Amino acid sequence: MDAFLLKRIVAELSEGLRGALVSKVSQPQDREIVLTLWTGREELRLLVSAHAELCRIHLTTRRVPNPPSPPRFCQYLRRHLAGMRLAAISVTPFDRLVRMEFFSSRPDAEHDRTTLFAELYGRHANLIYANPDGLILEPLRTISPEESRIREVAPGIPYRPLPKPERTFLPEITPADAERIWSMGWEGLARVLQKEVSGLGQELAHEAAGRGKGGAVDLYAAVRELVRRYEEDDFSPGIGTLPTGKKRLLPFPCPEAGFVDFSPAPSANEAADLYYGETARNHEDAVLRQQIRSRLSALLRKERHKLENVSGDEERLEEGRKGGELGETLKANLASLRKGMAEFRGIPLDPAKTPVENMTRYFQQHKKARRAAEIVRKRKREVSESVYYLESLESQLASASTREDLLAVRQELSASFAPRKQGKKKPVKATGRTVPPQVEEHVFRGYTILLGKNNVGNDRIVKELAAPDDLWLHTQGIPGSHVLIRRTPGKEIPDEVVEEGARLAVFHSKARGSRNVPVFLAEARHVSKFKGAKPGLVRIAKYRTLNVR
Incomplete structure (x- = not known):
């Protein structure tokens, strides 16, 4: 917000808010406060933001949820500013320093006059609450001498504006x-x-x-x-x-x-509310997307590391399985073995053990490897499914175009990979909305094609919407959407409709833009969920493969 627009906004605020009562103070974002003001005719909400990229001041109609507990600056303003009235609001000419003066006639008020300075200087933006003598009561951001050689900002010291630039x-x-x-x-x-x-x-x-x-x-x-x-x-x-x-x-x-x-x-405040409302939403969506992406990346690194470890266990088990053959060789040649031998026909031996003890050791390795093989295979399958599932969420995140899409990905991620909390485990009741199953419908040559837009939507296609004779399609080994082509009883689905379904499966997957992509094609009767499967994961009993060029 530049100095020109700021002057007009402050002029409108001065005209409409002088004498208004501060009835409520909230801080929905880290560097943003909202003052609810009663003018005697209506209640208005004044937003003051010290956000590095979106610093501004204007009346707003947008409502953002507050955090569960108010930050320190908000708590202080609630105790000392709420109940006071706006005496005046002004801006330094050709500058972005806004001064809001408040007064109180209550006998129990700690200060009869206070000032809130809004320094709307981009990355240097700050909100500072001061008493009548100019001493800082509470700043939004405390700045120590180590952080800035220009000016210190802390409670109890005199307020000094930022020096004018040397221009x-x-x-x-x-x-x-x-x-x-x-x-x-x-x-x-x-x-x-x-x-x-x-x-x-x-x-x-x-x-x-x-x-x-x-x-x-x-x-x-x-x-x-x-x-x-x-x-x-x-x-x-x-x-x-x-x-x-x-x-x-x-x-x-x-x-x-x-x-x-x-x-x-109609007014500068309305223009600012319209512009910054959309800009703030886009910024919040970008922050939300980055948070989800960071969480997904961390989980994927963790699961892929697990997969590497399990693969290493498999390699070690292969060595253990060879113990049976080595034990049989030693068994057939016990008469030729002596205690103290270090090897026999390339088979390492423990010199401290007898021939029978060396033979038994190899048989035990073989037995242990056989027992562990099924456990390792099961573990590898579980971890591989987790990696595939996270990659499918990554694909959903990449194609998410609305805030609802982003929230659906976050909710699904939180439901499947809830962060562990330290300390005693307490039963937690499920709160909030469940992830909505998003299914998109297309019509091609008179045939209905259903497309899962998220993993919960994919599950709904398989579990609720699919009839046994319908055709199900999905990119082979690549995260993406489930596609279902409805089949009319007694009629075959034309090849061009199947090809369109395969193209949709590729387009709504991580293989979008690739050539010669293999796609599973199966009757829905052969596609089912399995025990413990995460959303979107299925088992296919019978299928054939199409290649989409």
């Missing part, structure tokens, strides 16, 4: 400054403007560069026009669209900055 202040720019900036334009005029002039955001820097591309005189005139619009409150806020489809929040139309469309808003 030309926007309203003080001169023709000589414009000439100097123009001469450096080979780096990119918009970039140089942002680098050399404080108070100018990215979009307005591009607008000034576009208007001033004719020379230093034009550049100076473009910058002065921006200063005029700020000083005269000449704003018409809205959302601009770039040729790439990306949207930006603007204080007024900026055609020279490359925007091909501009959607005006």
Whole structure:
């Protein structure tokens, strides 16, 4: 949020919120607070964010769930700010420092006046609550002298604003400054403007560069026009669209900055709420996707490591199985063996053991390997199924396009691989919604084709929706969706419909884009779940293979 838009937003807030009562304080995100304000006519929610990428202040209609327990900063504001009234709100000219002053007439109030400073400076953003004497009562982020040589932020010390950057202040720019900036334009005029002039955001820097591309005189005139619009409150806020489809929040139309469309808003607060609401949702989805991806990657590394260990056990068992043959050789040649021999016909012997003891040792190795073989095979099958299942979730995550899809993957992952908690195990009641089975329906040449969009949906196809004569398809050994082609009784399914089902199976799998992909084709009667199978895993009794080119 740049200084221009911020001025307009603060002006609207000052007009509509002066005297409003702070009835509630919440902190839905780490660096974001929401003040619920009663104006005497209606209840409004003021969002103040110190997020590095989304720092802003505006009225919001979006509701985000609060954490189970409020963070420290929220607790402090609830104790001291709730119940006070907003006396004034202002912003430093051509800057992003917002000052909110509160007062209280209650006799039990610890402070009759306090100030909340919102420093909306990107990665340096912070929220600082101070008393009438300017002493910091509580900051959102504490900054120690070791973290910053510029300024310390901690309770009990005087509040000091961040020092002004060593750049030309926007309203003080001169023709000589414009000439100097123009001469450096080979780096990119918009970039140089942002680098050399404080108070100018990215979009307005591009607008000034576009208007001033004719020379230093034009550049100076473009910058002065921006200063005029700020000083005269000449704003018409809205959302601009770039040729790439990306949207930006603007204080007024900026055609020279490359925007091909501009959607005006009734107010700056409404424009900000609309823009940042969508941006925040996208950011939350990206964070959620990354969290799921990290959890999946960690589990896959763990399960693949287990698989390597089990494969090593198999190799060691092969050595143990050879003990039977070696024992029989020693048994047939007991008369030739003597205690103290180190080997016989290439068979290692223990010199401290008698011939019979060496023979018995090899027979015991063979017996032990036979007993362990079935255990190792079963364990390898279980771990292989876990790896395959996690890879199927990885494929679902890659194709997830909505928040509901992401939540479905997370819920399924949590249900199958619940994190272990330290300490005594307590019975936990299942809470929350179950993972919804997502099944998509297609119609091709009059035939209905069902497609599982997640593992629970795949299970529903196999367990509930499939009739014995229907055709089931799935990529061979590759995680992906189950595909079911409905068969009309007494009629055969044409080859082109089967081929379409196979193409869908490949398209909705990790083999998307590959060539010559093998696909299982089976009647649904031959596909079943097995005991202990995770969602989406089945056993196929009879099938044939198609190759999708």
